[in-house]
Amino acid sequence: MSSIENQFIAAQHARSSIAMLSPEAKQKVILDLAAILVQHTDDIIAENLKDLQKMGDADPKKDRLLLNSKRIEDIAGSLEEIAALPDPTNRILSENTLSNGLYIQKKTVPLGVVAVIYESRPNVTLDVTALCLRSGNVCLLRGGQDAGHTNLFLVSLIQKVLLANGLDIHAVQQLPADRKYMTEILTAEKYIDVIIPRGSNELIRFVREHALVPVIETGAGVCHTYVEQSADLDLAAAVVQNAKVSRPSVCNALDTILVDRSVSAAFLVKLAPLLLEYNVEIFADAEAHQTLKDVDYPLLNLAAAEDYGREFLDLKCSVKVVDGIDMALAHIALFSSRHSEAIISTDPEKQEAFLNQVDAAVVYLNASTRFTDGQVFGLGAEIGISTQKLHARGPFALEKLVTEKWIVKGNGQTR
DSSP, rough: OOHHHHHHHHHHHHHHHTTTTTTHHHHHHHHHHHHHHHTHHHHHHHHHHHHHSSTTOOOOTTTHHOOOOHHHHHHHHHHHHHHHHHHOOOOEEEEEEEEOOEEEEEEEOOEEEEEEEEEOOTHHHHHHHHHHHHOOOEEEEEEEEEGGGHHHHHHHHHHHHHTTTTTTTGGGOOOOOOGGGGHHTTTTTOOOOOOEEEEEEEHHHHHHHHHHBOOOOOOOOEEEEEOEEESHHHHHHHHHHHHHHHEEEEEEEEEEEEHHHHHHHHHOOOOHHHHHTOOOEEOOOOHHHHOOOOOOTTEEEOOOOGSSOOOOOOOOEEEEEEHHHHHHHHHHHHHHOOSSEEEEOOOHHHHHHHHHHSSSSSSSSOOOGGGGGTTTTTTTTEEEEEEEESOOOOOOOGGGGGEEEEEEEEESOOO
């Protein structure tokens, strides 16, 4: 029997330890976790530095890996928000008594053992833990090797809190990041109830193609902002700048700008200095390239076919000039990852057409795609942004970490 199978078995045994907790007991565990994070801020930063030193400064994932005192404080605040949310389990969804006297009830129950496979964001370790504990689930964490030291220390703190609360420490475990164990995780349908991959398109595709365990996808973001011809161009430039530069390494950052031909030159002239301020590299089609070349934009390339539908995760973006909303909608339909899409427009008819026709988890009008976030949406935190249509879509958070159970009570009825 492999060591990792022992972890699976231990997770199964820990289910009752968590599922039977009262809502108040779950809250206490999460609040204790928030407190211990703050107490160990310096220790967390020291472990995180070991991981940071292994990664080159030019790697766009470095920002996602970084933990500092402000980020740790924010994570602790997020955990407190999760603790304050209503318990999603044991909610009565329906109840009915049949004519034969059978009482039938449907209620929410935990999913069971949740495995999350993710890459270089150690905050996911804490968000997933808190969300799973609050919803009565056991969680198996398979973080990336990039965050190995950080995750190992965070899980040691989590298990310290579980032990202090008289709980089975195997309710939260870190699985080995070594790739040789990946197939064993993906095929452990005897032990794991659901797998949630969070990361690159390559990671998600690999999990989807090889898993025997049910998968809930949290998709990579290929996000567009369409500047329609009626747009307030100053507003559009400010929104596009924010969507691209505020945190370029995350999934809700802008990747492609679509702009109507009738306003493309005026808009790009306004936008250019805002992007240059952050040294954004632009991959532009021929028309946009000429406009930006005329204003001496230095970080400029002619776009290749692969620059559309590309998640940059960096201070880079592509630009395409379009002939109206139909062309913009067609481009988005072809290249979108169905994560977050935005239109900047003052035309009510075009606004509604975009909001109704774009097939994405979140669609925006006159706002930055950077708001696609479970915490921003009032969900406390998220496991990821689901781009699929089964069970959960958009910020995948506490309310979706449950399933349903039917309970039928009788007094001897037969059929």
